[in-house]
Amino acid sequence: MSAKAYTPKLITTLREGYTAQTFRADAIAGLTVAIVALPLAMALGIASGASPDKGLVTAVVAGFLISALGGSRVQVGGPTGAFVVVIFNVIAQHGYDGLLIATLLAGIILIAAGAFRLGQMIKFIPHPVVTGFTAGIAVIIASSQVKDFLGLSMTEVPAEFLPKWQSYLAALPSTSWATLGVGVGALATIIVLRKLAPRLPGFLIAVVVSSLAVALLKLPVDTIGSRFPDIPSGLPMPSLPEFTFAKINAVMPSAFTIAFLAGIEALLSAVVADGMAGTRHRSNQELIGQGVANIGSALFGGLPATGAIARTATNIRSGARTPVAGIMHAVFLLLFILFATDLMAFVPMAALAAILFMVAWGMSEYERFIALLHMPNSDRAVLLLTFGLTVLVDLTVAIGVGVTLASLLFMARMSEAVEVDSSGRQDIDLDSEDVHQRDALPEGVEVFRITGPFFFGVAGELLDTLRRVGQSPKVIILRMRLVPLLDASGVQALEQFIEQARVAGATVVLSGVQPQPKSMLARVHLEAGSDKLFYAADFASAQSLAVSLLEAPKTQPH
Structure with missing residues (x-):
C-alpha cells in the first residue's frame, strides 16, 4: 500500500495549489453547512440523552478533525442520527463517563481498522441490512420525540419501543396544545421551505421563528433554557475520563458498535460524495481520520461522530472544493459557541422535535425500503428482520443476524444457480471472449x-x-x-x-x-x-x- 493511500485529502488538495478563489468557495460552503448543522447538532445532543452543548462541541471538534485528517475531499462530519440509540443506552447504563470511554475506544478501533486496510469491508454489508437498520433507527428517533412534540406530562419515558408507545397513549390526554402548535408550525415551516425554497436553511428558520413566537407570545412551552438551565459557553478544556478495567470491559461491546456505525456511515457518505462531486475517497485514511476525530471529541466531552450524508451533500451543493470547507464549518460553529450560546435558551423543545422528525424521515429512505419490498423473498426477509430487530431488540443483534441470514441465503441461492454439465463439453466462445x-x-x-x-x-x-x-x-x-x-x-x-x-x-x-x-x-x-x-x-x-x-x-x- 502506497503512502498516498494514507495521505489526508487536505494535504493532497493544498499541494495541488490553493487559491483565494478556492478559499472563498470553501468558506461560503462552510458557512452554509454550519447554518444547517447548528440546530441539528443541538437536537441530536438532546435526543442522545445528553445536552445541546455536547452536540455542538462534537460538531466543532470532530467536524474539524474529520475534514483535516480524512480521506475525502468534501466529507463533513459531526453527530448523526445513527448514534442516537446507542448513545442513549450507553449513558443510561454506564453514565456519561462510560460514553466517553466507549467513544475513545471506538476511535482506537477505527484507527486500527484503517491501519489494517479494512476500509473496503463496507462492500460486504448487504444493501437490505443497511436499509433495514437505518430505517429502524429512524423509527426509534421519531418515537423518542413524541413527548416533546406533544408536550406530554410524563415523569419517565420507557426506553423500549412498545412500552414507550403504551406510555404515550396513556399520557395522551395531557397534550399541551401550545406545544403541539409550536411543533406543528416548525414542522410545516421546514416542509414548505423544502418544497418552495430548498436553498434556504429550513431548520434554522424554523428554530428562529418558533423561538420568537414563544418569547413574544409568552407561550407555556418547554425550551432548552427551562430543560437545561446551566449550559456552559465556550469549549471545555480537554481531559481524560476516569478509566477502570471494569468500566472498559463493560463498555467494550458499545465501543465496537460505535466504531462499526461510524465506519459504515462515514464510508457510505464518502461514496455518496464521490458520486456527487466526481471525486475518489481513500477509505482507509477516512477510517483513521474518523478514529482521531472520535478520540478528540471524547477528550473535549463530546459525543461519537461520523460522516454526515445530508451535511456532506449540502457542502457539495454549496460549492465546496476541498476539506477546508468542512474545517470552516467547524470554525463558524465555534464562533457561535463562543459568542452566542445564550441564544440557545430560547429554542423550544417542540421545534427540535420537529427537526428530528425530518431527520428520521430522511434516514428512513422510504423509497428504497419500498423498492426492496418488491425484491425476492430472501432480500425481503433480510430487510424486515433487520428492521424489526433494530426497533424491538437491539441494533447490534439486528446487524449480526441480518448479515448472517443474508450470507446463508446467498449461499442457498448460489447452489440453485449452479448447473452441472455431464457432457464435459466446454463452451469455446466463452473461453475466447476475453481475448x-x-x-x-x-x-x-x-x-x-x-x-x-x-x-x-x-x-x-x-x-x-x-x-x-x-x-x-x-x-x-x-x-x-x-x-x-x-x-x-x-x-x-x-x-x-x-x-x-x-x-x-x-x-x-x-x-x-x-x-x-x-x-x-x-x-x-x-x-x-x-x-x-x-x-x-x-x-x-x-x-x-x-x-x-x-x-x-x-x-x-x-
Whole structure:
C-alpha cells in the first residue's frame, strides 16, 4: 500500500495549489453547512440523552478533525442520527463517563481498522441490512420525540419501543396544545421551505421563528433554557475520563458498535460524495481520520461522530472544493459557541422535535425500503428482520443476524444457480471472449465483462470501474452472460452505474443477460427501452447496437 493511500485529502488538495478563489468557495460552503448543522447538532445532543452543548462541541471538534485528517475531499462530519440509540443506552447504563470511554475506544478501533486496510469491508454489508437498520433507527428517533412534540406530562419515558408507545397513549390526554402548535408550525415551516425554497436553511428558520413566537407570545412551552438551565459557553478544556478495567470491559461491546456505525456511515457518505462531486475517497485514511476525530471529541466531552450524508451533500451543493470547507464549518460553529450560546435558551423543545422528525424521515429512505419490498423473498426477509430487530431488540443483534441470514441465503441461492454439465463439453466462445472482446471496438465504445454472481460483496467494483475509465465513452457494453445471480445490492449498484453513465452522456447496453438477473432488473423497472439502457442477446448484437447508437445518437432505438 502506497503512502498516498494514507495521505489526508487536505494535504493532497493544498499541494495541488490553493487559491483565494478556492478559499472563498470553501468558506461560503462552510458557512452554509454550519447554518444547517447548528440546530441539528443541538437536537441530536438532546435526543442522545445528553445536552445541546455536547452536540455542538462534537460538531466543532470532530467536524474539524474529520475534514483535516480524512480521506475525502468534501466529507463533513459531526453527530448523526445513527448514534442516537446507542448513545442513549450507553449513558443510561454506564453514565456519561462510560460514553466517553466507549467513544475513545471506538476511535482506537477505527484507527486500527484503517491501519489494517479494512476500509473496503463496507462492500460486504448487504444493501437490505443497511436499509433495514437505518430505517429502524429512524423509527426509534421519531418515537423518542413524541413527548416533546406533544408536550406530554410524563415523569419517565420507557426506553423500549412498545412500552414507550403504551406510555404515550396513556399520557395522551395531557397534550399541551401550545406545544403541539409550536411543533406543528416548525414542522410545516421546514416542509414548505423544502418544497418552495430548498436553498434556504429550513431548520434554522424554523428554530428562529418558533423561538420568537414563544418569547413574544409568552407561550407555556418547554425550551432548552427551562430543560437545561446551566449550559456552559465556550469549549471545555480537554481531559481524560476516569478509566477502570471494569468500566472498559463493560463498555467494550458499545465501543465496537460505535466504531462499526461510524465506519459504515462515514464510508457510505464518502461514496455518496464521490458520486456527487466526481471525486475518489481513500477509505482507509477516512477510517483513521474518523478514529482521531472520535478520540478528540471524547477528550473535549463530546459525543461519537461520523460522516454526515445530508451535511456532506449540502457542502457539495454549496460549492465546496476541498476539506477546508468542512474545517470552516467547524470554525463558524465555534464562533457561535463562543459568542452566542445564550441564544440557545430560547429554542423550544417542540421545534427540535420537529427537526428530528425530518431527520428520521430522511434516514428512513422510504423509497428504497419500498423498492426492496418488491425484491425476492430472501432480500425481503433480510430487510424486515433487520428492521424489526433494530426497533424491538437491539441494533447490534439486528446487524449480526441480518448479515448472517443474508450470507446463508446467498449461499442457498448460489447452489440453485449452479448447473452441472455431464457432457464435459466446454463452451469455446466463452473461453475466447476475453481475448478478442476489444478487437475492432469502435471509438467511443467501452466494454466490460462481469463474471460470476453479482452480489453485495462485489457490487462496488462496478462503480469503481466506471471511475477508472477516465473520459466517459458514448456507449458502455456490460457483458453479463456469465452472471447467474443478481441480488438487491447488485441491482442498486447497476442502477447507480446506469445513472452515472446517463449523467455523463453515455448509453448502457446489457449483453446476454440471464433470466434471474433480468427478472431482478425488471422489478426496479430497468427493462429494455428504459432511458439510456438497452439489451442485446449476445456480444455481437451488442456491438451492432453500439454502432447504430453512435451513428444516430439523437434518434436512439427503443
